[in-house]
Amino acid sequence: MLLIHCPYCEMERPEIEFRYAGEAHLARPDNPDDATWAEFLYLRTNPRGMHAERWRHIHGCGRYFNCLRDTVSDRIAETYKAGEARPTTLSGKGAA
Amino acid sequence: MRFSAFSVIEQGLKGNRGWPEQWRSPEPRASYDAVIVGAGGHGLATAYYLAKEHSMRNIAVVEKGWLGGGNTGRNTTVVRSNYLWEESEAIYEHAMKLWEGLSHELNYNVMYSPRGVMMLAHNIHDEQVLKRHVHANRLAGIDSEWLTPEQAKAFCPLLNIEKNVRYPVTGATLQRRGGTARHDAVAWGYARGADRLGVDIIQNCEVTGIRRDASGAVSGVETAKGFIATRRIGVVAAGNTSVLMGMADVRMPLESYPLQALVSEPVKPIMSCVAMSNTVHAYMSQSDKGELVIGAGTDVYTSYSQTGALHIANHTLEAICELFPAVRRLRMLRNWGGIVDVTPDRSPIIGKTPVPGLFVNCGWGTGGFKATPGSGHVFAHLVAKGEPEAIAAPFSLDRFRTGRLIDEAAAAAVAH
Numbered sequence: 001m002l003l004i005h006c007p008y009c010e011m012e013r014p015e016i017e018f019r020y021a022g023e024a025h026l027a028r029p030d031n032p033d034d035a036t037w038a039e040f041l042y043l044r045t046n047p048r049g050m051h052a053e054r055w056r057h058i059h060g061c062g063r064y065f066n067c068l069r070d071t072v073s074d075r076i077a078e079t080y081k082a083g084e085a086r087p088t089t090l091s092g093k094g095a096a
Numbered sequence: 097m098r099f100s101a102f103s104v105i106e107q108g109l110k111g112n113r114g115w116p117e118q119w120r121s122p123e124p125r126a127s128y129d130a131v132i133v134g135a136g137g138h139g140l141a142t143a144y145y146l147a148k149e150h151s152m153r154n155i156a157v158v159e160k161g162w163l164g165g166g167n168t169g170r171n172t173t174v175v176r177s178n179y180l181w182e183e184s185e186a187i188y189e190h191a192m193k194l195w196e197g198l199s200h201e202l203n204y205n206v207m208y209s210p211r212g213v214m215m216l217a218h219n220i221h222d223e224q225v226l227k228r229h230v231h232a233n234r235l236a237g238i239d240s241e242w243l244t245p246e247q248a249k250a251f252c253p254l255l256n257i258e259k260n261v262r263y264p265v266t267g268a269t270l271q272r273r274g275g276t277a278r279h280d281a282v283a284w285g286y287a288r289g290a291d292r293l294g295v296d297i298i299q300n301c302e303v304t305g306i307r308r309d310a311s312g313a314v315s316g317v318e319t320a321k322g323f324i325a326t327r328r329i330g331v332v333a334a335g336n337t338s339v340l341m342g343m344a345d346v347r348m349p350l351e352s353y354p355l356q357a358l359v360s361e362p363v364k365p366i367m368s369c370v371a372m373s374n375t376v377h378a379y380m381s382q383s384d385k386g387e388l389v390i391g392a393g394t395d396v397y398t399s400y401s402q403t404g405a406l407h408i409a410n411h412t413l414e415a416i417c418e419l420f421p422a423v424r425r426l427r428m429l430r431n432w433g434g435i436v437d438v439t440p441d442r443s444p445i446i447g448k449t450p451v452p453g454l455f456v457n458c459g460w461g462t463g464g465f466k467a468t469p470g471s472g473h474v475f476a477h478l479v480a481k482g483e484p485e486a487i488a489a490p491f492s493l494d495r496f497r498t499g500r501l502i503d504e505a506a507a508a509a510v511a512h
Contacts, residue, residue, distance in 0.1 A: 071401070
């Protein structure tokens with residue numbers, strides 16, 4: 001089970017307090033054609049390595065935030081508030 | 097050497113020292129007519145049918161690890177075809193028909209055992225959904241029937257149908273032709289069959305890149321054992337499909353999740369069927385070794401860790417203990433995870449890609465094992481001809497753009 005730091009509550013809490021909400025930083029396109037809409041709805045990076053993803057603290061503050069996690073080790077590198085840019089200190093390639 | 101009663105007795109008398117190796121371990125050639133990436137059941141079946149039915153003998157299967165060492169060796173071996181939609185029924189029933197003759201086809205005992213698969217209902221919603229499945233299956237000519245709790249108990253005496261539990265059994269569907277098969281034997285049988293037809297199975301040979309020519313079409317694969325030229329690549333890599341397709345700049349509608357299974361210590365025969373429940377996230381059968389084989393749900397977040405979270409397995413075991421109280425005191429021997437590639441509609445992708453010469457067979461999610469023969473059979477056709485046959489056509493990658501999804505998600509998202 002993951003220990004996740006909620007950037008709003010500023011506490012580390014067990015994974016079951018949270019709900020996973022998929023890949024982060026996917027912007028809804030304006031006036032999309034079918035291909036762009038399909039990309040937004042369905043296509044995912046699904047990286048083997050560092051993954052930017054959304055979590056929601058459903059049994060806490062209830063807010064969405066973002067998280068950088070290595071999908072090979074499941075180690076969380078960093079969590080940050082919704083709306084903030086993906087931290088650039090960590091490469092997207094991951095360190096498996 | 098063919099397996100027969102005679103050869104078994106002969107080898108038995110000779111101390112079993114005369115069995116030849118079942119497949120070669122060749123070094124890769126400089127080029128092949130087609131390269132299949134991934135030597136799991138689906139990839140090996142693809143190679144076998146390419147060689148047998150499409151006369152393509154100059155082909156290779158390249159594999160990062162050992163053949164059959166991924167999800168093929170990690171699944172819970174359930175075989176069934178009682179899906180909801182016509183497209184799914186067609187492809188899973190195609191596989192089921194191949195299962196029925198597979199041991200003879202391969203001259204290899206895959207231990208297909210049509211012992212019956214029961215799917216349990218626990219409330220009115222389950223009953224409605226499962227009865228809808230029964231009706232849809234029967235319209236499609238697939239055997240499926242509805243059982244009362246008492247009939248389910250008669251079919252599976254281990255099952256608890258008391259009302260004093262959190263999720264009492266209120267009924268069940270039964271597909272009698274469903275059952276189990278020996279997962280390793282499927283990989284080994286297809287590997288042996290493909291090898292005999294001239295297919296090179298190259299293990300411990302990770303693909304590190306997909307090379308393309310000026311027109312954008314594939315021209316070969318970079319591997320741990322050097323470059324292999326080919327104009328046709330079939331990616332059959334389950335959980336690692338997104339990574340491989342990324343090498344050709346194709347983004348996939350896939351997410352990879354750990355899916356767990358467990359086996360108990362071996363006991364005498366106590367269960368002669370497969371019982372599964374989507375509502376309480378658990379299913380169980382007994383292997384021929386006597387171990388109870390238990391399947392859990394997926395983790396909630398994407399991962400390539402091949403483990404899975406403990407609370408997911410605990411949740412499943414709680415459900416198992418309630419459904420089958422007789423097994424409460426059994427100890428679990430092993431617990432492991434495989435990485436399953438899940439599509440948004442929980443149906444597989446068997447199709448062409450935007451890259452000429454690159455084909456993909458993926459997205460089988462939590463339930464790919466049962467489809468192994470059918471999947472390999474239709475994918476071989478696609479790789480050989482460049483166009484899918486009718487059964488495979490609805491499972492195109494393009495369906496996510498056109499919106500013609502095959503939505504098995506609501507009905508069977510947990511236990512396949």
